[in-house]
Amino acid sequence: MKKKFLDRVEILAIGSELLTPYYLDTNSLYLTQQLNDFGYEVSFKTIVGDDLENLLLCITLALDRASLLLAVGGLGPTADDLTSLAFAKVLKRKLVLNKDVLRRIRLRFKKRKIAMPSSAIKQAYLIEGAVALPNRRGTAPGQWVEAGTNKIVLLPGPPHELKPMFEEFVRPRLEAQRYKHLARKVLKTTGMTESRVESLIRDLYPRKGDVKVTLLARPGQIEVHLSAVSVKSQSQAEIKLERLRKKISVRLRDHIFSEGGQELEEVVGNLLRGKKKTLAVAESCSGGLLGHRLTNVPGSSDYFLEGVVVYSNEAKTDVLAVDPSLLAKHGAVSFEAALAMARGIRQRARASYGLAITGIAGPAGGTLRKPVGLVFVALDSSEGTEVEKNLFLGSRRQIKFQSTQKALDMLRRRLLGLSVFRGEKTKK
Amino acid sequence: MKKKFLDRVEILAIGSELLTPYYLDTNSLYLTQQLNDFGYEVSFKTIVGDDLENLLLCITLALDRASLLLAVGGLGPTADDLTSLAFAKVLKRKLVLNKDVLRRIRLRFKKRKIAMPSSAIKQAYLIEGAVALPNRRGTAPGQWVEAGTNKIVLLPGPPHELKPMFEEFVRPRLEAQRYKHLARKVLKTTGMTESRVESLIRDLYPRKGDVKVTLLARPGQIEVHLSAVSVKSQSQAEIKLERLRKKISVRLRDHIFSEGGQELEEVVGNLLRGKKKTLAVAESCSGGLLGHRLTNVPGSSDYFLEGVVVYSNEAKTDVLAVDPSLLAKHGAVSFEAALAMARGIRQRARASYGLAITGIAGPAGGTLRKPVGLVFVALDSSEGTEVEKNLFLGSRRQIKFQSTQKALDMLRRRLLGLSVFRGEKTKK
Numbered sequence A, B: 001m002k003k004k005f006l007d008r009v010e011i012l013a014i015g016s017e018l019l020t021p022y023y024l025d026t027n028s029l030y031l032t033q034q035l036n037d038f039g040y041e042v043s044f045k046t047i048v049g050d051d052l053e054n055l056l057l058c059i060t061l062a063l064d065r066a067s068l069l070l071a072v073g074g075l076g077p078t079a080d081d082l083t084s085l086a087f088a089k090v091l092k093r094k095l096v097l098n099k100d101v102l103r104r105i106r107l108r109f110k111k112r113k114i115a116m117p118s119s120a121i122k123q124a125y126l127i128e129g130a131v132a133l134p135n136r137r138g139t140a141p142g143q144w145v146e147a148g149t150n151k152i153v154l155l156p157g158p159p160h161e162l163k164p165m166f167e168e169f170v171r172p173r174l175e176a177q178r179y180k181h182l183a184r185k186v187l188k189t190t191g192m193t194e195s196r197v198e199s200l201i202r203d204l205y206p207r208k209g210d211v212k213v214t215l216l217a218r219p220g221q222i223e224v225h226l227s228a229v230s231v232k233s234q235s236q237a238e239i240k241l242e243r244l245r246k247k248i249s250v251r252l253r254d255h256i257f258s259e260g261g262q263e264l265e266e267v268v269g270n271l272l273r274g275k276k277k278t279l280a281v282a283e284s285c286s287g288g289l290l291g292h293r294l295t296n297v298p299g300s301s302d303y304f305l306e307g308v309v310v311y312s313n314e315a316k317t318d319v320l321a322v323d324p325s326l327l328a329k330h331g332a333v334s335f336e337a338a339l340a341m342a343r344g345i346r347q348r349a350r351a352s353y354g355l356a357i358t359g360i361a362g363p364a365g366g367t368l369r370k371p372v373g374l375v376f377v378a379l380d381s382s383e384g385t386e387v388e389k390n391l392f393l394g395s396r397r398q399i400k401f402q403s404t405q406k407a408l409d410m411l412r413r414r415l416l417g418l419s420v421f422r423g424e425k426t427k428k
Helices: A027-037 A052-065 A083-091 A099-111 A118-124 A159-175 A194-204 A234-255 A264-274 A289-295 A313-320 A324-330 A335-349 A396-416 B027-037 B052-065 B083-091 B099-111 B118-124 B159-176 B194-204 B234-255 B264-274 B289-295 B313-320 B324-330 B335-349 B396-416
Strands: A009-014 A042-048 A068-072 A095-097 A125-127 A131-133 A142-147 A150-155 A181-189 A211-218 A221-230 A256-258 A279-283 A304-310 A353-359 A374-381 A384-391 B009-014 B042-048 B068-072 B095-097 B125-127 B131-133 B142-147 B150-155 B181-189 B211-218 B221-230 B256-258 B279-283 B304-310 B353-359 B374-381 B384-391
Touching: A009 A027, A009 A052, A027 A042, A027 A068, A027 A159, A027 A181, A042 A052, A042 B052, A052 A068, A052 A083, A052 B042, A052 B052, A083 A095, A083 A125, A083 A142, A083 A150, A099 A118, A118 A125, A118 B194, A125 A142, A131 A159, A142 A159, A150 A159, A181 A234, A194 A211, A194 A221, A194 A234, A211 A234, A221 A234, A234 A256, A256 A264, A264 A289, A264 A396, A279 A289, A279 A335, A289 A304, A289 A396, A289 B289, A304 A313, A304 A335, A304 B313, A313 A324, A313 A335, A313 B304, A313 B335, A324 A335, A335 A353, A335 A374, A335 A384, A335 B313, A353 A396, A374 A396, A384 A396, B009 B027, B009 B052, B027 B042, B027 B068, B027 B159, B027 B181, B042 B052, B052 B068, B052 B083, B083 B095, B083 B125, B083 B142, B083 B150, B099 B118, B118 B125, B125 B142, B131 B159, B142 B159, B150 B159, B181 B234, B194 B211, B194 B221, B194 B234, B211 B234, B221 B234, B234 B256, B256 B264, B264 B289, B264 B396, B279 B289, B279 B335, B289 B304, B289 B396, B304 B313, B304 B335, B313 B324, B313 B335, B324 B335, B335 B353, B335 B374, B335 B384, B353 B396, B374 B396, B384 B396
Parallel strands: A009 A042, A009 A068, A068 A150, A279 A304, A279 A353, B009 B042, B009 B068, B068 B150, B279 B304, B279 B353
Antiparallel strands: A042 B042, A095 A125, A131 A142, A142 A150, A181 A221, A181 A256, A211 A221, A304 B304, A353 A374, A374 A384, B095 B125, B131 B142, B142 B150, B181 B221, B181 B256, B211 B221, B353 B374, B374 B384
């Protein structure tokens, strides 16, 4: 603890809830990603509660062992928000009222037609010498503080406040001081397990430490994260990265649905918009998740017409004109029901494409012949209808997610004129 | 850092992957839950990579500030597994071959009919004086080390190895030394801002350290986390907690929707099931999220009949029989449209309750008269229809989430016979 390490970065997450069994410090993932982008690597992450004594301890230590310290949380108006106070104590500085900040906070409450509680004023007191970092999405400003060789950034805890603040006000400051260059790319795939992806590309893993491959897996989506560093220039880093990316892309082919960070729903949305096509969806076991994902994309009203969540058999018949005798004969979770639902919703909504999902998300409701995880996904268009039978593993939420991945990927493949990948799925 | 705090617990997670943008230390949630169960609270969590210098720094500090230290990870056979070595250095002890452990490791490879790699022997070298904690699911044993007033537990990183080891060998040791009891409760509220909740209960915040209140906020949901400790007994802790909980409950009244950890969609689901009522929903700007949340609850098919995502005006007219002239006159985002949608879906689905959401989730599509965040939520039942006009702040996803919170809360209030809370919302 005695010497100073000039290139060390520490993230200090502050909040008693982060020391309970319920919450993880997820902000640090975003911050690490951002820091990595311009060559900073994180050496330590510390999590401490809203406790002044412990906070003073952690701050003292962090300033001793890291030259760049990002402290997140504890900037709010309440009595247990102690971050500014603790830093002021350790740095032996005062807390000073910033009138600009106070004006902005007042304005925010005025706009919302809410009386400003007196506690809100606290957020306008900043550490002496700090630069205020405006908060476009909340009241508490961030702070940029320099103290000797230490650079300190105080950021608000809510991710939707932290992210725009970091991008607008912290990134440019850090970028100006970058000392190495890092290139990154994420290849997102669907339709293969982690072991399968790994077995296809393992022999390409680089030995040298300046280029790295990491797999990140969740059911329904395996991501290949590539990074390369160069002390010379960004383009050097990009060249190293590109060399490896090409080789991996050849192996994983059309299982890769994005290389630029987009989620599958964005990729499909852009394809639909580009081709001026429209989509309607009918969901049973996925319960609205497909519609939710599609409509998370801004501008999705350009191509997404309508969704229905038909949980009951009556709804399947009433809304989608699925023949009740079909449901009686084959059951609601069947090849035939999925097919009828996809046709039904496409016709109902007069859409170019109809997608349908019906299955058993569990944990209850499975039988020997129709176990939990059995999901039929159907795609209907003027070119014809196809149905895929799947057996997904995992929790209720994971089965819901995998069902929507499959549906989106079937549509992506249809839009791109690719054949549907069936490598690891059971076919009817 | 100079004084010793006898009741402090630190969790040290070791592994370079935990300092990338892709992985979080999730083991600490499990460990915290376990520790809380017998009265230990976690004061610090530290995350450090597989780097000897940094590891030595973190261990030295942790032994200085915490009496109980749980170190997780870095016990494996590879060159970057440095945990035992680092602890031995800091404690100034040797690493000693434990023949029992070596025999167990050999046996494990034999059973699997795999030749034991020479690197595996490393795992049989334990810190001098350590008690080996058998690993039933892997090769690396855990270690229990006492050094002065410090108790140190070394645990393997893979959760399926860590959990059984903790339960079988660590829990009983810690339980025998339990020195206090802890009770916890979470009051979840909706319909109020964080500042509002705090202003209502701040004067109840206990001064004494044995009872704690923490607020956890996200748009649409403010949680009050309560904890109480007692050195006497669990029931003493429960009594202290209950005393405070009662006072806070009186202040926050029916804004509290759960005290047992349930989410709003579970609370509403249980109410519907208990009253044998059914629900159908019509969503515009929330795009399926309401259906998704409702159907995340296992068994929701008991009461959830149907959902529609009516993004286009045509869909609103076709599916819900909303009068096109009403849409032409008032617009799709209007009091009148919400009302007609709620009635339309309830009639369509022949449900006891119909919920409808229509608004502008942004980021584009707002106007001066109808800004981003304007959302109308309507509830229809045989008792009548009510519509709430809201102006939500935040990102597209946050506006979607708040819209669904509002809808679920309106239904909760109707089911409980409570009036709709309008304290902070603009009314039409």
